[in-house]
Amino acid sequence: MLLVSFFSLAQVTPKSEIDTLLRKALVFHKTNQDSGLYYADIAYSKSRALNDVPLIARSIIYKNTYLITKKQYDEAERLFDYNLKHLDSLSEVLKGDTFYNLGSIYYLKENYDLALESYFSAIIHYNQGGIDKGLQKAYLQIGVIYSKLDRPDLADYFYDKSMASGADNHASEENNIQPATHDEHEKLLLSEKLLSGIDDKHNSRLAAIIYYNMAQSYVALNDYNNIIKYHLESIKIKERINYASNKDRSYACIGEAYYHLGKDDQAIFYLKKALDNSPKRAFKLETNQLLAKAYEMAGDYKSAFRISNAINHVKDSLNLIEEKERIAKITAQFETEKQAKEILLLEKENQHKELLISKKQKNIWKWSLFALIATLASIFLGQKLMRSIQRLKTAEYEKEQIAKKVEEIAVILNNKSKVYLDQLKYIKSDGNYLEFVTDDKTIIDRNKLKDILNTLPPNFVRVHRSYVINKNFIDALNSKSLFLKPNIEIPVSRTYKANIA
Incomplete structure (x- = not known):
């Protein structure tokens, strides 16, 4: 009876299946747009069958991300009509993502007045929901539009807002x-x-x-x-x-x-x-x-x-429209937060999730023991067990997402370039300049090691007067040097050798 009840309750729920499909769609965001659209489209169809409004709206946002990259703007705009008609049923993040993606459609169609209106609507909802990453990207896109409209004063203002919020600067590579x-x-x-x-x-x-x-x-x-x-x-x-x-x-x-x-x-x-x-x-x-x-x-x-x-x-x-006074009023509402504060908050939340996982694991063993002893109550206990397992999976997934957010944190350089911390292998000092080295590129910035080291998480340590390395990439070491993957030799001085421990 216990085994029958256990396996009957272990079936995947429709909502969790849709979540899995959307995660698969996200995996293909930078590699295969067709595959991403395929999984997002299946998730959209299944969510429509469930008639779950927030889930439908979320699936539309994922699907439209790929439709926009494939330049199917009219189809994406048509799908967003559903989100706009059901705004009252959506969370602030879904509202913000809806208006942000609408702004992207108008921007790509060079309808800049509607694009600005949509991005500002997205900012209002991101601000109400405390969605920092959404605020960062919306500020940045507004700056890009004003740059195109030859308004450097407003463009610089919104670039600074984006930078102050810890956003990546996606301005052109030339800049x-x-x-x-x-x-x-x-x-x-x-x-x-x-x-x-x-x-x-x-x-x-x-x-x-x-x-x-x-x-x-x-x-x-x-x-x-x-x-x-x-x-x-x-x-x-x-x-x-x-x-x-x-x-x-x-x-x-x-x-x-x-x-x-x-x-x-x-x-x-x-x-x-x-x-x-x-x-x-x-x-x-x-x-x-x-x-x-x-x-x-x-x-x-x-x-x-x-x-x-x-x-x-x-x-x-x-037929471009400028709205200086209205935009000046809106921009006065927003507050900026430092990137270091975001990292600390994410790490604190991650510790909370680890504690929750530990508690749920203990509950699983407790309910499993009771289920074995009390066979007459196996169905009840089996349900309790499955709910604990589901909560454990949810906590583990949230922990994984938080870890990914920490990895996505980027250090913003003085020249407004951005370097992802999970890709940064080492920093080399050369006079008044620093070289930030990843597998794909080397970025040169006018800066000092002691200043940049204060903004980095604990896995970045100084091993030499001229080098700071990411401990996550250490492959081997000896008495005078260490090796980063793949086979990058970094000198180690006696003064800083203890930092590697």
């Missing part, structure tokens, strides 16, 4: 490695230093980005020949390695430089190349305005008139 100074000559010197550390400049994406930034510094200096030179260097590398980021802007800058040099044929050629390489309407408007001037300078008034008509059409289609 991530831009030297942190406003003096263009100093930027150029620092860029040259960065270039000197690259072995194969002809096939390096980092070199292409640095050349792009150097050209932009020469734009500020009105040095048109060097603008042309360094943008062409950047384009050559990007074409060689099939990296398209900002190629359209490079072509436009080259065309504008030739325009200022009075070389109308070259200006027209590169401005047309810029238009061919960009789908962005606002960019096309700006470039077409310059192209019309270049045709006029060349004496081709017919083409200039044709381009002017195209400009008027693009202006009508853009």
